[in-house]
Amino acid sequence: MITIPAGMPQYADKPRFDVDAIRADFPILSRTINGYPLVYLDSGNTSQKPRQVIDAMSAHYAQHNANVARSVHQLGTEATEAYEGARAKVAAFIGATSPDEVVFTKNSTEAINLVAHAFSGRATDERFRLGPGDEIVVSEMEHHSNLVPWQLLCERTGATLRWFGITEQGRLDESTLDELVNERTKIVSIVHTSNILGTVNATARITARVREVGALLMLDCSQTIPHLPFDVVDYDVDFIAFTAHKMLGPTGIGVLWGRSSLLEAMPPFLGGGSMVETVTMGKTTYAPPPARFEAGTPPIAEAVGLGAAIDYLSAVGMEAIAWHEKELTAYALDALTTVQGLRIFGPTVPVGRGGTISFAVDGIHPHDVGQVLDNLGIQVRVGHHCARPTCVRFGVPAMTRASLYLYTTTAEIDALVRGLEQVRKVFM
Template sequence: MINQEIKSYFPILNQEINGHPLVYLDSAATSQKPVQVIEALKKYYEFDNSNVHRGVHTLGNRATEHYEGAREKVQKFINADSTEEIVFVRGTTTAINTIAQSYGRANVEEGDEIVITYMEHHSNIIPWQQLAKERGAILKYVELEEDGTISLEQVRAAVTERTKIVSMVYVSNVLGTMNPVKEVAQIAHENGAVLVVDGAQAAPHLKIDVQQLDCDFFAFSGHKMCGPTGIGVMYGKKALLNNMEPVEFGGEMIDFVGLYDSTWKELPWKFEGGTPIIAGAVALGAAIDFLNEIGLNEIEKHEHEMAAYAMNEMQQIKGLDIYGPKDPGKRAGIVTFNLKEVHPHDVATVLDMSGIAVRAGHHCAQPLMKWLDVTATARASFYLYNNEADVDRLVEGLRSAKEYFSDVF
């Protein structure tokens, strides 16, 4: 059960901004960190700091144990078949770029197709644009429904026998739309393609089972799920990873180095060149422990309730447009909106004066902004530490902003 006590685990939330108690509604950009994660980082650097996989001394052995222990936690967290399928990277962006540069370059040829959607984050657009240009491939987009969802009919229309890669966000960072990735995986596989899932907005909020989803790759970031920045995960099916070449070369990832040729370590280490993100992995493991203790199903339920309550209250404000599915059951805890006649940056600035943090801009999703026919939007994103009182503060702040700009203009 999510309750008020949860907020007490997050020290940063116990402060005032511009003379008002902080209401943090920007978790889609990055989540706040509980004391358990902060202490895990501190403890690692105070007691266990060492490089991994190299030394035989006690600190090295402890660091390696904690680092590989974190990999086991990730494997269980997303129900991967093996720790060999869990590669630590800097974040979702690095994971998708690695997939594009390694798997993509080896499997996409001139005239082949790469299929994505209009709701993708730039990190799941640009790597495929670059790959398509390099290989002479065709980049295609799945059309969106009027409410910002996708239909399987549109997916079937876009994916053909020439499609080699389908890449899709699980949860939109703008619309909050939850996509049917399991069904999309089936369509991709029927056509001989693989499915890459951008799970950055899903892993913190939903129970993930990559085997049940049957996706071929799944990428997510630690900093959006109570973990630190600079750590993320690239999951890939073992058979695919085994046939992929590394894209970073150097220490840690090698088996044998000769004067003119080298061989690589086995999975997953062949993709982890250089000193890995040890402290980040350890702290990500602590974040996973924290989320598991609360329960991902409880978190998902809580966020649906927050989104439903927020949408109901915000719809009472005349002149406020909400984007994405109208049914709260079809969206995660994200509500993106605009006040008519007011730029979202101005709305966010006024809200910040009342201690309310929301995101404003194109949210690294400019093609989606074009589809919505706007230049930018404001976004409130909820997490396990938010409650109805936070929503009430947001609605009060929006009413004040509307009144303020009505007087100005």
């Protein structure tokens, strides 16, 4: 069982990583499907949860359950301390300068919508004033959650949506960066790690151009924070979004991190209890961030679970996780090339990419691939992965995706390859 140390060492060489000890913490990994050992290769969709997270949430409900920020009794105090303690853990995990920069949301989608909501033609702060002639920049590899909110914003305001293309190798096409990001650009919002191609986007040139033209920069880090060390100060971003359920935590809670000066200038997203300062029948004034954006009863037990997940990831070490996944990705990319007729989408080398590998098998629909693999206990995802424009870019209606995590083993990758050979026998 993984224990939680007081502090984490800095690694100069390959960090120690015991995947068997880690797997022992995940009850679901001992399951069988149709008599086969469970091979879970869908962590990019949602990760599995260790006992430590499950137990932390159970203990909260059993011993500390109460509402937060509104009760002076003992249980209310304990719940509030646990909720705000989770916020502090998130802040430390991503290098934020203050817990007040961390806003709890329902998920990454809500976090991105919250930022998009701040822009309007009536915004009092010039940084959020948006109208005809202004531009928003995304990319062709976005999850729908980082595309549709900006499309809706452009429809409301008359602004123009523009985007980076994708190269044949599955990288962002930055060849038109200076033309695409210009003095009309108000915000650039791009994915940091693609949920469909596995690409980890190098953002330094984009960040420099964003700063040059005076725009804002948001990164969708839903597939980054669970897998790689990330520091918001080092990346010089204005906003990031991520979600707990992809990083060993529960569903129902996500995170928006934003610079304090920007959060303070943003209007409320939802109105109700806990986000107010004073209320009269004629007018309401609003609490400072982050409370301004957390109307109503928040996801309290979910925050406790997220805090426990961060404890777990920190105990293992993000450097160790990143190293393990890089080795796994290299192994998987090599192993998959042995499957006849298999095409990998995205980078085919384990450089600048994560452990999300999407592919197609010639002549076989991804849904058929997924069904045969499921019969063998191998759980992958099939479809357009909420990134349909990326599928269109590569000329396919859907892809099969295997996504790896800290509990994935080379034996499971071998099982996937054997399963794909079985797929070919069934349909070819």
